[in-house]
Amino acid sequence: MKNKNAPGEGPPKDPAIEAETDAxxxxxDAIFRRMPQALAAVVASPASGPWRAIAARGRQESSFAxxxxxxxxxxxxxxxxGEPAIDPPPPENGALRLRQPITLRDGSFFGNLCLVASRADSVADAGLRDAAGVFAELAALLIAQSRRSAEAEARLGNEAAAAEQRERFVAVLAHDLRTPLSTVRALGETLSIAPERANLPRIAKILLAAVARMASLIDGVLDLARARLGGGITMRWQSCPDLAERLSQVVEEVREARPGQQxxxxxRxxxxxxxxxxRLQQLLGNLLDNALTHxxxxRPVSIVAExxxxxxxxxxxxxxxxxDQETRERIFEPFWRPKGAKRPDGLGLGLFIVEHIATRHGGSIRVDSKDGSTIxxxxxxxxxA
Structure with missing residues (x-):
């Protein structure tokens, strides 16, 4: 039978703590089955803050919970x-109170195994103390085992999520690369058979746009790898006196690409x-792309830099x-998209890279969304300096 927390305490939210509590x-329960003289058994611990009963059993309604x-x-x-001790019996009921420390494998103190038992004689009391020591050691082993199990489950869950993420990443990357590659192939075939050269400027412009799209996808993949492996995305620091001009260039390029959008x-x-x-041009471009997409x-999109x-x-x-709250909390995660996103395809790396650019500059990025506006x-x- 599992002991549950007292009313108002609520169940443990951490799976590792929940596993320890169950163990x-x-x-x-086993102490009560093996020791009929036990009146109460409590695992007392300050592991989660104030001292409380992690697990408890008693033979009376007024016992510990x-x-x-x-x-x-x-x-x-x-x-x-400190050292385990047998307290003198309270004169009113003649019960024996025994405390045995629970020491984990790393030497840290977890808490005490506390027993209240019927007093028999000195021999029986000594035997009870020895049994308590064995149960305290067993408690340490159970805690270690439950923690290892919880860590293993967490690793398996993370590995499964990572595997799913990798599969989705490869599928989306292949899908996104297929379109510009098809464009390059079709235009290449057109060039190979076209006798006239009048359309060469238009074809060249489309080819360059397709190549730029593929280069952008590849750069995104490289930035993801750099952000997650080794010293982060590459940075080329300089004192930039013309940043306003560079950011304005990004805005003009986006305006040209989306002539119908204000x-x-x-x-300033x-x-x-x-x-x-x-990198700051990349940051602004990604934020603009996100704003225009979603x-x-x-309605206009506004940029203020000062x-x-x-x-x-x-x-x-x-x-x-x-x-919504989930989107605000997860919006900078790679590959994540909210349900019903306007652009279901794409790698979903834009805002992830924005956050890393911000961090690498010693800065921060935040999102606020209220009153019909997201900023x-x-x-x-x-x-x-």
């Missing part, structure tokens, strides 16, 4: 540290910034449906 509950606090003065004997831009940077300007098509005495701040906002705010120091 220790089975231990105190799993989950209850042990901070009361009458339970002080359960909270004492993009309002206010870029009148000083040199210690940064990797190419925002309302008939400096204070010590910080550069870039804000990108769009109007449209507000982000991403990036900030960083203007100087590395």
């Amino acid at each position: 220790l509950a089975q231990l105190v 799993a989950g209850q606090s042990l901070e009361q003065p009458e339970n002080a004997w359960m909270r004492e540290l 993009i309002d831009s206010q870029i 940077i009148a000083r040199a910034i210690d940064c990797d300007p190419t 925002g309302a098509r008939d 400096t204070s005495e010590s910080e550069l701040e870039i804000r990108v906002a769009n109007e449209g449906a507000e982000l 991403f705010v990036f900030s960083m120091p203007v100087s590395r």
Whole structure:
């Protein structure tokens, strides 16, 4: 029979703690089956904060319950540290109170195994103390085993999630590369048989766009690998006096690519910034792409970039449906997309890379979504000094 927490305590949320609790509950059950003289058995521990009964059994309704606090003065004997001790019997009931420390394999103190038993004689009491020592050692073994099991399950879960993520990544990458590759192949075949050269400029422009799309996908994969393996994405630091011009160039390129979309831009940077300007262009481009993809098509997207005495701040906002809590919490994860996303394909690396660019600049990125508007705010120091 499993001991549950006392009302109001709630079940443990950590699977490892829950496994420990179940194992220790089975231990105190076993103590009661093997030791008929036991009146109460409690595993007392401060592992999760104040001292409480991790597991408990008693033969009376007023006995200890799993989950209850042990901070009361009458339970002080359960909270004492050091060598095991047999307390003198209380004169009113003649019961024996015994405390045995539970020491884990790494030498750390977990808590005490506390027993209240009927007093018999000195021989029986000594035997009870020896048994308590054995049960305390068994408790340490059960805790270690439950923790190993929980860690193994967590690793298996992480590996399964990683495997699923890798499969999805490969499938999406193959899908996204297929389209520009098909374009390059079709135009190459056209060039091989076309006698006239009048369409060469148009064909060249389409070819370059397809190659740029493939290069962008490959760069995203490389940035993902650099962010997760080794020293993070590559950075080329410099003092950049023309960052405003570089960011304005990104905005103009996006406007040209999406002529029907209103993009309002206010870029006020009148000083040199210690940064990797190419990475900040990438950051702004990714934020703009996200805003244009997920925002309302008939509403403007706004960009504001400005400096204070010590910080550069870039804000990108769009109007449209507000982000729910799960999306706000997971939006910077790679490959993750909210249900009903407007663009179900794609690698889903844009905002993940944005967060890493922000971190590498010693800055931060956050998202706020309310009143029909979503805004991403990036900030960083203007100087590395």
